[in-house]
Amino acid sequence: xxxxxxxxxxxxxxxxxxxxxxxxxxxxxxxxxxxxxxxxxxxxxxxxxxxxxxxxxxxxxxxxxxxxxxxxxxxxxxxxxxxxxxxxxxxxxxxxxxxxxxxxxxxxxxxxxxxxxxxxxxxxxxxxxxxxxxxxxxxxxxxxxxxxxxxxxxxxxxxxxxxxxxxxxxxxxxxxxxxxxxxxxxxxxxxxxxxxxxxxxxxxxxx
Amino acid sequence: xxxxxxxxxxxxxxxxxxxxxxxxxxxxxxxxxxxxxxxxxxxxxxxxxxxxxxxxxxxxxxxxxxxxxxxxxxxxxxxxxxxxxxxxxxxxxxxxxxxxxxxxxxxxxxxxxxxxxxxxxxxxxxxxxxxxxxxxxxxxxxxxxxxxxxxxxxxxxxxxxxxxxxxxxxxxxxxxxxxxxxxxxxxxxxxxxxxxxxxxxxxxxxxxxxxxxxxxxxxxxxxxx
Ligand SMILES: [Zn+2]
Numbered sequence: 001x002x003x004x005x006x007x008x009x010x011x012x013x014x015x016x017x018x019x020x021x022x023x024x025x026x027x028x029x030x031x032x033x034x035x036x037x038x039x040x041x042x043x044x045x046x047x048x049x050x051x052x053x054x055x056x057x058x059x060x061x062x063x064x065x066x067x068x069x070x071x072x073x074x075x076x077x078x079x080x081x082x083x084x085x086x087x088x089x090x091x092x093x094x095x096x097x098x099x100x101x102x103x104x105x106x107x108x109x110x111x112x113x114x115x116x117x118x119x120x121x122x123x124x125x126x127x128x129x130x131x132x133x134x135x136x137x138x139x140x141x142x143x144x145x146x147x148x149x150x151x152x153x154x155x156x157x158x159x160x161x162x163x164x165x166x167x168x169x170x171x172x173x174x175x176x177x178x179x180x181x182x183x184x185x186x187x188x189x190x191x192x193x194x195x196x197x198x199x200x201x202x203x204x205x206x207x
Numbered sequence: 208x209x210x211x212x213x214x215x216x217x218x219x220x221x222x223x224x225x226x227x228x229x230x231x232x233x234x235x236x237x238x239x240x241x242x243x244x245x246x247x248x249x250x251x252x253x254x255x256x257x258x259x260x261x262x263x264x265x266x267x268x269x270x271x272x273x274x275x276x277x278x279x280x281x282x283x284x285x286x287x288x289x290x291x292x293x294x295x296x297x298x299x300x301x302x303x304x305x306x307x308x309x310x311x312x313x314x315x316x317x318x319x320x321x322x323x324x325x326x327x328x329x330x331x332x333x334x335x336x337x338x339x340x341x342x343x344x345x346x347x348x349x350x351x352x353x354x355x356x357x358x359x360x361x362x363x364x365x366x367x368x369x370x371x372x373x374x375x376x377x378x379x380x381x382x383x384x385x386x387x388x389x390x391x392x393x394x395x396x397x398x399x400x401x402x403x404x405x406x407x408x409x410x411x412x413x414x415x416x417x418x419x420x421x422x423x424x425x426x427x428x429x430x431x432x
Contacts, residue, residue, distance in 0.1 A: 022257075022261055025261065040289075040292060042285075042289045045285065045288075045289055046285050049281060049284075049285050050281065052260070053281055055259060055260050059259060063224075074284070075284055075287075075288070078284070078285075078288055079288050080295075082288050082289060083291075083293065083294055083295040084294075084295045085294075086294055087295075093249070093252075093253055094253060094256070094257075096253075096256040096257055096259075096260040096261065097252055097253045097256040097257075099256070099260070100252065100255065100256030100259060100260065101252065101256075104222075104223070104224045105224075107224060108224045108231075112228060115340075116339075116340040116341070117340065118338070118339070118340055120320050120321065120322070121320070122228055122231075122232070122320055122321065125235070125300075125316050125317050125318070125319050125320055126228075126231045126232060126235040126317050127235070128316065130297060150299075165299075166296075172296065179292075179293060180293045180296070
């Protein structure tokens, strides 16, 4: 529900946004995040972690009512920072805004899980970290074909769907995919071969 | 043209994650269609992030001193996280489309992972509830067929209607896709549509029908809730 005691802040007041300190912080945080994205730099990640951790914990305690939950929120948020750093786009906003989005989303999903029996993660659809369009441009070249393949794809066993999606829709190399799924490259190759031949069969040579 | 938007207060609560899932979805779905509110939310987001993360005015150097203290506690969490070197990949977004009385319509991204209950039909209105478990707040998709009318009613609590597709009119005006219409006790209305429309509705109590004749429709009041 809407908190009625909530006061509306003016949309255009930025407070002390442009103090020197803030500008320096902004730049430093950005350097660290980019180092994580481009070089998987663990040292830079540790710096980001140390800067954000006390703040995330403070937020977690006040929103999730226990320090155990706050710890979980911290782990969740920083795991996403580590895994999603390559989605960060400095033109779209500051690192703080980006991390806030991740933290607020994780907290929202945790709260819902605590309050209902439901398991869906809704937050990334409500506050997308990556815009739908970017995702589509990057992932799909031929939308129609893709739609059709997807329909046939759903007829395959899950393990085979996974390799097709990884290689053809997410453009991962077979090595990357093997690493991600935690299976040998050989298994990826054989699953892919099997999946493709089944798919061809089902699509009647349209692939 | 969208002429009805969420209030600034609602947008603020939205960015701070303070709204229920049903209302968050409503605002998000509106923003998918409304660049004006989308931009407001981006600003509010940045502001709130800055408030949370920058207010204690510590510089990076101050934070650097903190590291030594807490580094020991956090070291294992950091190692834990960075041990897994895989990066997240974009999973295609599966937006749903629904077959309505008048057309096939694609649902907003905000609804793509929400489960819908079965459609059921009463008069001109078909309803599918969302499985969000937020009683007493309920949210539904309402498919109003061409020429359809919802009898004049008022609300015991609030009624939020987000028009997702098509258009409808009521005693106060006409509405188009994207319009975000917030009504409470002080309003009564009787929406009608010429060509059919799809609404996303959030209510926190049953509707109350005003006219004597419409009392007949009282079942529809609890049905639409
Ligand atoms: Zn708007």
